[in-house]
Amino acid sequence: MIRSSDDIIIGTVARVMIPFIQLFALYVIMHGHHSPGGGFQGGVILGASLVLLLITHGIDETKRLVSEKGIAIFGSAGLLIYSGIGLICLILLGNYLDYSRLYILLHVVPAKARSLGILGIETGVGFTVMAVMYSIFLDISTGGELPEDEEE
């Protein structure tokens, strides 16, 4: 069981750094087509920020901020965004994940619709990767034992 760190330097540095890490992760997701990165990489950086929180502030504090049930819903929402966009393209008489058909809904030229569709896909992938990474780390660090407050 990971407890909260006694060291004031580690706690303060982590508390200052985590918002900037998450901002950088959003930048990586948004600029995935200009610079290296994309949905998976941005999601990994978001998950790394949560792992940093878990290492420095202990499991109890992290579970109070980011609950296990909430992160499961978040990961499922990312999957729903991905498959939903693909299904909308299918309904609009295109292939699965054929973003250029989205121009009917978005009222833009097909090339712009393609760019926006890819951005939506990347957002869903980022959500899911972050949630699954955090969930796996939480399961490993608790050693498979269920705490009592989750039973009720």
Add this chain to the structure above:
Amino acid sequence: MSEFLIVIGMALGVLVLLVLYRVVFGPGVYNRIAAISAIGTKTLIMLLIMGFVFRRVDMFVDISMVYALLNFIGCLAVAKYLEMER
């Protein structure tokens, strides 16, 4: 200019080999952690030098920032593990 940067990168590579000795034979685990952290820092500088050589610094700055971040978190995680072992 490019040759100068490549020579600096090769010198950093040789320095990584020197620090690798401390990782393999170093007495105690804390020396090893410090040496791995130093290798990560040198790798970061080599990534930036590669960015200057390829004239794509804007891309390699992103990669090196992620590398520094993961190096920091990994170092912290190993330290936490050792604290729990005690």
